[in-house]
Amino acid sequence: MTTTVLTPSTPATSQPDAVVGRTRRPQPRIPLTRIIGVELRKMFNTRSGFWLMASLVITNVLATAAIIVFAPDDQLTFDNFAAAIGAPMTVILPMIGILAVTSEWSQRSGLTTFTLVPHRGRVLRAKFLAATTVGVVSMFVALVVGVLGTLLGSAVAGVDPVWNVSAAHFALIVLGSVLGMLFGFMLGLVIRNSAGAIVTYFVYTLVLPPLLGLLAANQRWFADVQPWVDYSYAQRPLFEGTLTSQQWQHLAASGVLWFLLPMAVGLFVVRRAEVK
Amino acid sequence: MLDMITVESLTKKYGRGMTAVDDVSFTAATGRVTGFLGPNGAGKSTTMRIIVGLTPATSGTVMVDGRRFTDLPNPGTEVGVLLDASAQHAGRTGREILTLAQRTMGLPRSRVQEMLDLVSLTSHEADRRVRDYSLGMRQRLGIGTALLGDPDVLILDEPANGLDPAGIRWMRDLLRGFADQGGTVLLSSHLLHEIEVVADDLVVIGNGRIVAQGTKSDLLAAAGTIVRARDAAALAQAMESAGLTFSGHADGSVRTEASPDRVGEIALAAHVVLTELRAAEGAGLEEMFLELTADTQREGAAA
Ligand SMILES: Nc1ncnc2c1ncn2[C@@H]1O[C@H](COP(=O)(O)OP(=O)(O)OP(=O)(O)O)[C@@H](O)[C@H]1O
Ligand SMILES: [Mg+2]
Numbered sequence: 001m002t003t004t005v006l007t008p009s010t011p012a013t014s015q016p017d018a019v020v021g022r023t024r025r026p027q028p029r030i031p032l033t034r035i036i037g038v039e040l041r042k043m044f045n046t047r048s049g050f051w052l053m054a055s056l057v058i059t060n061v062l063a064t065a066a067i068i069v070f071a072p073d074d075q076l077t078f079d080n081f082a083a084a085i086g087a088p089m090t091v092i093l094p095m096i097g098i099l100a101v102t103s104e105w106s107q108r109s110g111l112t113t114f115t116l117v118p119h120r121g122r123v124l125r126a127k128f129l130a131a132t133t134v135g136v137v138s139m140f141v142a143l144v145v146g147v148l149g150t151l152l153g154s155a156v157a158g159v160d161p162v163w164n165v166s167a168a169h170f171a172l173i174v175l176g177s178v179l180g181m182l183f184g185f186m187l188g189l190v191i192r193n194s195a196g197a198i199v200t201y202f203v204y205t206l207v208l209p210p211l212l213g214l215l216a217a218n219q220r221w222f223a224d225v226q227p228w229v230d231y232s233y234a235q236r237p238l239f240e241g242t243l244t245s246q247q248w249q250h251l252a253a254s255g256v257l258w259f260l261l262p263m264a265v266g267l268f269v270v271r272r273a274e275v276k
Numbered sequence: 277m278l279d280m281i282t283v284e285s286l287t288k289k290y291g292r293g294m295t296a297v298d299d300v301s302f303t304a305a306t307g308r309v310t311g312f313l314g315p316n317g318a319g320k321s322t323t324m325r326i327i328v329g330l331t332p333a334t335s336g337t338v339m340v341d342g343r344r345f346t347d348l349p350n351p352g353t354e355v356g357v358l359l360d361a362s363a364q365h366a367g368r369t370g371r372e373i374l375t376l377a378q379r380t381m382g383l384p385r386s387r388v389q390e391m392l393d394l395v396s397l398t399s400h401e402a403d404r405r406v407r408d409y410s411l412g413m414r415q416r417l418g419i420g421t422a423l424l425g426d427p428d429v430l431i432l433d434e435p436a437n438g439l440d441p442a443g444i445r446w447m448r449d450l451l452r453g454f455a456d457q458g459g460t461v462l463l464s465s466h467l468l469h470e471i472e473v474v475a476d477d478l479v480v481i482g483n484g485r486i487v488a489q490g491t492k493s494d495l496l497a498a499a500g501t502i503v504r505a506r507d508a509a510a511l512a513q514a515m516e517s518a519g520l521t522f523s524g525h526a527d528g529s530v531r532t533e534a535s536p537d538r539v540g541e542i543a544l545a546a547h548v549v550l551t552e553l554r555a556a557e558g559a560g561l562e563e564m565f566l567e568l569t570a571d572t573q574r575e576g577a578a579a
Contacts (some may be wrong), residue, residue: 030380038379045376046367046403108363111330112373112374112421115357116380118329118346275330276360 018072019215030117035126036133043100043134052096056138059088064149067158076153077162081146082173086239094184098197100131101188106195110275120271131185135178143170165254169241176238183231186259189266196244199272206275207233231258279303280295280429280460281310281327286336288322288484298307300336304462304477306428309455311475311492312464315569317486320464321359322542324433327462328357350382356422361414366407367546370397370417373406374424381425391420396446409439412495419447423426429460436467448474472561480565481571488564489571496556496564500533504552514546515539525569531563 043049071080098266101124104110118125154161165173167223191197212230216223227234227247231254236241243251282305290298297319304310314320325331327338329345338345340355348354364373374388392402395416406414407487415438422430430451436444444467451461451474458477465471471478478495480488488495505511508528516523520542522532532539536553543550556563566573 027350027353030382034380034382038376041379042365042376045369045372046365048367103365107365107367109365109368110358111359111363112377114326114330115359116352116377118348118351272332274325274332276325 011215022109031127032122032126035117035122039126039130040124040133041099043096043130046103046117049099050104052092052099053134055090056057056089057106057141059092060142060145061084063088064145064153066088068149068226070151071136071153073157073159076150077164078146078150079164081090081149081153082165082170085142085146085149086173087203090180091179093138093177094187095198096134096183097184098188098201099130099194100172101185102126102192102194102197105192108276114275121267124267126271128182128185133180135181136174139174139177166241172238172243174200179235179259183259186266189270190262209233224246228253229257230254236262277306278306280306280341281462282337282339283327284337285325285340286323286326286338287334288331289318289334295484296415297333298352300481300486301486302479302486302489304429304460306460307455307458308476309451309463309474310462310477312462312478312479312481313468313565314481315360315573318481318569318572320481321422322432323481324359324431324462324464327431328355328359330359336428342409350381350425352377352427353383353425354427355431356425356427357431358418358422358435359431359433361411361418362413364406364417367405369403369404369405370409370413373417374402374420374468379423383425387424391424394418394423396443397553412440412443416443416530417441419450429457430454430463431462433464434466435463436465436470444470445516466468473541478561482569487568487572496561499530500556501536501539502529502531502552502556503536503539503543503550506549506551510546510548511543511550514542514548519544531567546572 044053064081067081067084073186104113113123117142150161150163164263183204184197187197187200187204188194193199209230212222212226213231216226230266234247234250234254237247238251282299283303285298286300287295289295300319300323302310312323322331326333327340327345340348341515345355368376371388371392374391375385378385378388390511392399397413397416397420401413402411406417409417415435419432419435422432437445439447448470451463455461455476461474463471472492475492478489478492479482479486503511508524508530511530512522512524515530520532520534520539522530524530534542536555540550540553543553
């Protein structure tokens, strides 16, 4: 191939100096808080995102109503409301976590996002903090709905409200729900495709536990190690409200295996991968 | 005039010996529109993605205003980028997409409406979801996003794609005005007429390598001579024996690197009657483009 290079490539025609380089004052770096604000906004400003958020509140109210209507009077206790409200939350929050990351790739909006903030680590940190904020706030919304449900339910039934969930127990439930959400976030980061990450999430939550349970029932050695290596198994005590120090260790060990390690790999890959 | 964008020995290899960009160096200067041309798959978009840090380079460096793109504190306010107008969340409204960029850059809210007015998207259209936008509307939104931060540099990958004639005219005037005010424009396009009208400098690439670069006037002047004879075979023979390289076209014209002066002499000596003899610059960018990239064209010997 012949190469016709006309050097110098910079043209010789001169331009008046006045038009050269517009002066501008040095700019501050974009603060992380601003990126978090933008990431929070992104979680609400699509139709699907909006309805996902709305469904958190809607399922809270529906679950509460169902308890009031169907549960016998002596079951109108706060822990029952909490459990009914918590169940849909543990499904919806991980979806929010997944989509917070994958939409940048599946919808390709990352082209703009990562050009305006050319530091993927910072964007992902902002997303992580935004998702965590949504998780914690939504748990407090659920708390309010649960309290109202308990008050209303016991008033309707004419019994005294039963407050049988301590603040410490609630804190553990919040932790468990947020961990579930962040697991979704991690899957989003590793898989970077909405459909793929969602399917993987359901395989992990619906298919894997019974299989591991079967394995533990039949294989003595696995029954012994399961608490250490099975993340969802190790998370269960959080929702029951008490953890022994050994159960905390189970949570930490399996969390490293199922959450921190894949997260680190995902971060490593994403920061080097091409966005297109 | 300053070199605002400096690309040096840029190489990008994808696995298995695929080299998308091969040792590419060029600059884009302030006050100028630099047209970036090449056939499909030549490596234009890849180069532009590398410039803004979306794709890591295998080797080589890119500087924007003397810094790496990732070192710009608030890139959107210095470099306006449009790489792919369709790469937006389909479920967001146009106004939301601009608002997200406005917030990220920390600009006043009024900028969003200003940009919508600038790119002629009505309020009604701005509140529709991008899923329901036409190609040209997406392109307008993308141009609005690029201009939002009032940047000094514009990097645009086929921005005229999908614009209607009035939109293309508007775009051309916009880029000209932007450069005349001291801005820097790096623009890729397959609409050679657009490039020919608006660009000051050209960078032509084929198969990942630069095949020509320079000012538009230099490149077009270097394009040689167009000649046509009553007896085409006799002309071909005369030119061949004079040692000129040339290529024939379907319309009977012949093009050569030699000057019109020299071609005229040869024809006179061989007693060949010419029906046309002119410098090839009038033939324009399309001729030059097809010739320079002939080796790398999909269509084979198109020139
Ligand atoms: N991820 C990838 N893996 C392998 N090859 C790739 C990848 N991305 C791009 N390429 C190749 O790199 C080359 C350059 O592509 P690029 O998109 O930069 O071309 P272009 O000049 O923008 O073309 P067009 O005019 O069609 O837009 C193409 O051959 C393309 O197939
Ligand atoms: Mg391209």
